[in-house]
Amino acid sequence: MSTVYLNGEFIPHERALVSVDDRGFLFADGIYEVTPAFWGTLFRVERHVERMRRGLAELRIDFDPKSLIDVHRHLLAANDLENKEAAIVYFQVTRGVAPRAHAFPTTAVCPTVYGFAKELERVPRAVWEKGFTATTVRDRRWERPDIKTIGLLPNCLALQTALEAGSTDALLVKDGVALEGSHNNFFAVLDGTVSTHPATNHILNGITREYVLELSRELEVPVEERPIQLEELARAEEAFFTGTTTEIRPTVRIDDCPVGDGRVGPVAKLLMDAYQEEVDRHRP
Ligand SMILES: Cc1ncc(COP(=O)(O)O)c(C=O)c1O
Numbered sequence: 455m456s457t458v459y460l461n462g463e464f465i466p467h468e469r470a471l472v473s474v475d476d477r478g479f480l481f482a483d484g485i486y487e488v489t490p491a492f493w494g495t496l497f498r499v500e501r502h503v504e505r506m507r508r509g510l511a512e513l514r515i516d517f518d519p520k521s522l523i524d525v526h527r528h529l530l531a532a533n534d535l536e537n538k539e540a541a542i543v544y545f546q547v548t549r550g551v552a553p554r555a556h557a558f559p560t561t562a563v564c565p566t567v568y569g570f571a572k573e574l575e576r577v578p579r580a581v582w583e584k585g586f587t588a589t590t591v592r593d594r595r596w597e598r599p600d601i602k603t604i605g606l607l608p609n610c611l612a613l614q615t616a617l618e619a620g621s622t623d624a625l626l627v628k629d630g631v632a633l634e635g636s637h638n639n640f641f642a643v644l645d646g647t648v649s650t651h652p653a654t655n656h657i658l659n660g661i662t663r664e665y666v667l668e669l670s671r672e673l674e675v676p677v678e679e680r681p682i683q684l685e686e687l688a689r690a691e692e693a694f695f696t697g698t699t700t701e702i703r704p705t706v707r708i709d710d711c712p713v714g715d716g717r718v719g720p721v722a723k724l725l726m727d728a729y730q731e732e733v734d735r736h737r738p
Contacts, residue, residue, distance in 0.1 A: 457532040459525050459569040464532060467570070476566050478548030481556075482605035484566070485509035486546040487519075488698045489526060490574065493736040494536030496526055496543070501661045506547070509601045514558070515549050517565040529571035539733065540574040542698060546604060574699060582726070585706030585718045586622035588695070590684065591615050593626035593633055600655045609636040623695050625708060628656065631681045638697030639663040642682050642690040643714075643721045652679040662696040669728045675721060687711070692719035702726045 456467045477483035489502040506519040526543045535541040550563035591612040596605075613636035616624035624636040633651050634640050639660040641650045648670045653659035670677045687693065691714045693705040704722040706713055 456570060456572070457529070459529060459567070461564070461567055464528065470568065472566060472568070473551045475551045475553065476548055477550060477552060478546065478566060478604060480554050482603060482607075483513070484515070484546060484548030484604045485513065485602050486544065486604050487602060489543045489545075490698050491526075491530055491535065491541045491543060491571075492733045493539060493738060494530055494541075495736045496523075496530075497732075497736075498661055498665065499523055499526060501664070505602060505659075505661070506545070509603070510547060512598070512601050513549070513603070515547060515565055517547055517567070519545070519547065522567070522569070525569060526571075529569055533571045535571055535573060537738070538573045539737075540576050541571055542574050543569065543571045545569040548604070576701070577703075582704070583718055585704050585716075586695075587620070587707040588623040588625045588635075588693070588705045588709075589616040589619040589621040590627050590632075590709055591624045591636075593628040595626075598655055599634075599658055600653070602658055612636045621707075623700075623703065623705065627684055630684050631656075632684050632687060633657050634660075635695045635697070635700070638695040638700040638703070640682075641666065641694050641696065642687060643692035643719065644682070644686060644690055646691070647676040647678045648721060649678045649680060649682055651681055660697055662698055662701070666696050666702060666725060666729075669725055670721075673724055673728060675724070687713070690714060692721050694722045694725075702729055 457464050458467050458470045460470045487502050487506045489499050490497045503519050546568045548566045550565045552559035552563050595608045612624040626633045634657040651657050667677050693713045695703045702725050704718040706716050
């Protein structure tokens with residue numbers, strides 16, 4: 455039985471109930487965040503909270519998420535996750551409960567704040583070494599996917615399309631550009647350079663994306679943030695997706711074409727080794 459957080463209280467999951475008038479339920483009017491923890495230690499939580507603050511400001515929801523950092527820690531402890539190699543803490547903040555109307559409520563409403571924590575099942579390295587596959591799907595999202603809103607239906611539909619095509623990931627493509635995944639960022643290695651779409655309004659700027667760019671620079675692998683044309687992928691040496699739950703996932707086939715030699719490449723391995731080192735650094 456898991457303990458969750460709802461509006462200031464830690465309660466059993468089955469007692470966590472939200473009104474049908476919640477604007478999150480009616481309009482997807484809210485944001486969410488997912489923060490990783492390695493051996494019970496939150497990883498880059500300040501960046502996740504800063505992304506929440508920015509998203510809330512964009513939606514004009516009056517809530518300061520800084521107070522949630524301690525709540526993250528409490529959720530890890532309350533759910534016995536401090537001795538697990540990897541866990542995630544999820545938070546969602548919606549505008550709150552109000553009679554259904556598109557316009558914002560005219561009287562002050564309390565945002566609804568919900569959080570839970572659970573173990574992250576990591577992919578065993580032997581499976582990882584075999585590589586994963588992606589299917590390209592047209593990006594049908596709105597123009598602000600840089601805001602991490604709970605309105606994820608186009609992302610769900612894209613991933614479902616990819617899964618039904620037998621792939622692990624959906625590669626979202628708009629105007630011939632490979633943008634990102636349904637719930638992860640996309641990288642290609644082209645001429646030895648780790649390349650990914652710049653952090654514009656067309657993608658969510660992943661915290662893992664930023665971490666992988668930093669790791670690449672530390673490892674003296676050249677990096678480049680630029681739009682990647684879909685047709686360039688035919689000559690990519692490697693490709694991979696990154697994200698809090700995805701970590702670093704190497705892609706060895708996109709649609710019907712092998713990526714590079716069709717095997718997990720040295721850059722993905724180097725980055726995953728460095729990522730694993732970071733995880734191990736937190737081992738008690
Ligand atoms: C569309 C999208 N892109 C990228 C990411 C990766 O972000 P992060 O690395 O912060 O988990 C996510 C995470 O949910 C996402 O939904």
